[in-house]
Amino acid sequence: MLILTRKEGEGIRLGDNIRVVLVQLKGNQVRLGIECPNSMRVLREELYQAVRQENLAAMAADPANVQNLPKQILPQSSPDTPNSQ
């Protein structure tokens, strides 16, 4: 990991079209400004990790449990894909 020291108001550039600026230092928090193309996703790391953790928790599903999933919240007529089994 590359580690750089920056002062308030200073920034860094990643490639040609991403700019990250240290906007403000306040106590144990820093405010970052990020300029990047609209097509690029910017996410808080913990949100990414939370979704990853949830995927890991979901993968263990046991068909026996699925048989007992709630029925009443779903309309009975909802379409199912053809069963490939």
Added chain:
Amino acid sequence: MEMKTSRFGALEIPDEHILTFPSGLIGFTEHTRYSLLGDGRGLGYQWLQSLDDGNLAFVVVEPGLIKPDYHVEIQDDALHEIGFEEGDDVVLLSIVTIPPGEPEKATANLQGPLVINATRNRGKQIILNESYPIRHALIPEKAQMKQEDQKAVQTAVNT
């Protein structure tokens, strides 16, 4: 293709039922091929079965069924990845987490839905900028309590 799975035994998956997730799912980047299997009960649940690992499968449900006002903005990079072109049929799915032994407390991940281009069989898991729960209860807690009451009443009647 033929696929041996731990849950459903050997499956014959026609080519047109193979979904490609070029980046995999978050945390599962090396698994890029899946297929959707109905659970045969018409309740809206489906299985997203990995075709790279027979042990890997997720329960999924259309988020619109559990949260009718659910809407997402799909960013250009995701649209590009699923090969979206005007007129393509795009489907959203949420992954369901079932706590072991407590299916009534199952939740759906509304923050990180799967976006699937059904026309081109390509998909991607995205993370929304809007704030949605990662664990949205399939049954609201109040209804869960009612269910437990009913169970208790039934138990009382049976004993």
